[in-house]
Amino acid sequence: MNVLVVNAGSSSLKYQFFDTTTGSVVAKGNCERIGLDGKITHKQLQSGKTYTAEIPMPNHAVATRIVVDALTNPEYGCVKSMDEIEAVGHRVVHGGPYFFESVLVTPEVIEKLELCRDLAPLHTGPHLMGIAGCTEVMPNVPQVLVFDTAFHQTMPAEAYYYPIPYEMYEKYKIRRYGAHGTSHRYVAGEMIKLLGKPAEETKIITCHLGNGSSISAVKGGKVIDTSMGLTPLDGVIMGTRCGAIDPAIVTFIMEKEGFTPAQMSDFMNKKCGFLGVSGISSDCRDIENAIAEGNERAALALNILNYQIKKFIGSYTAAMGGLDAIVFTAGIGENTSLVRAGALEGLDFLGIEIDRELNNSVRGKLTKLSTDNSKVQVWLIPTNEELVIASDTEAIVKALGK
Ligand code: AMP
DSSP, X not given: OEEEEEEEOSSOEEEEEEETTTTEEEEEEEEESTTTSOEEEEEETTTOOEEEEEOOOOSHHHHHHHHHHHHTOTTTOSSSSGGGOOEEEEEESOOTTTOSSOEEOOHXXXXXXXXTTTTSHHXXXXXXXXXXXXXXXXXXXXXXXXXXXXXXXXXOHHHHOOSSOHHHHHHHOOSOOOSOHHHHHHHHHHHHHHHXXXXXXXXXXXXXXXXXXXXXXXXXXXXXXXXXXXXXXSSSOOSSOOOSOOHHXXXXXXXXXXXXXXXXXXXXXXXXXXXXXXXXXXXXXXXXHHHHTTOHHHHHHHHHHHHHHHHHHHHHHHHHTSOSEEEEEHHHHHHOHHHHHHHHTTGGGGTOOBOHHHHHHOOSSOEEXXXXXXXXXXXXXXXXXXXXXXXXXXXXXXXXXX
């Protein structure tokens, strides 16, 4: 099946065009500066032909039309006409308490997604615009939503409730939802296959470490806990996000600096993390380079991350009552050996032993990092969220009998 996977942001629309029979991406690209001016960057992967243009994109519908034009272009496209686009799968950041699996877009689904606006204000609006854009341009093509929160919906209540008055949960749906669920689901699924035992018997910790990072405990193939919370601000230190901090720091800084709630939110999301601690950059590559030059604050930023990952591994091992495997994925997890080695340092008491040389040399490809003596397997598994979105979309659309 030909599936267009769409990731709509406030001023961007990233896309990948999948042939699900081979599981391969045929073309991909990005529309940027939607609502400002507009630029498309497109690539047909088989021929390697590219197309870049600056075209006015006042809204997501116009951007979608431009994407469809690129996909059907005789020179750099990949299909003859729009009729060959059989389905669209959307990445959706937050499904609130309403969505625990991928769904077909219907008017009722859109109504429920509207209720998620408060939970992910920066993302839900753009997603709705992306869906509306596709509906306008391809009215007869079925669309499926795949939620970043869905995989985490199996958490037990004690893992997802916050110790605040229960009315806050009832009134505002404040609870732990987690994020990066599609990535955690993909790598956990791959890890279960690698372990070669029934999913029900597996205990896995998945570390999605990128610009945003989250760690999940996946027991029996189901998430029982995850580090991100109501929003993607919770958990470990990130590029510019602080992760979990003493909640009293929030009011303390607001009072001292005279910040409004919006300014404080901006501060915690954009000024903290690697950037705030190191004073250098949010990018782990810059942090690594600075460490190599002897910068102590850069080393502190990375040490905080490593220490926090280690603590999550310890607590999730306790929560699951054991551990079979740890997976590292996403930009940092796949590329930064210093983090993988640092996080696992001293965990030999859990039966974790990695091949240090291999760990130092490997990047971005499926690799078993643990030694054959290690009781716990440690793997680098490159994530593939788009493939999950394409597969879910295909399954749901096929079930419609289309
Ligand atoms: P992500 O959000 O998954 O794209 O991850 C971005 C983070 O991965 C940034 O902090 C990058 O510095 C880090 N990273 C480290 N090495 C690489 C690499 N070779 N390619 C891409 N990202 C990298």
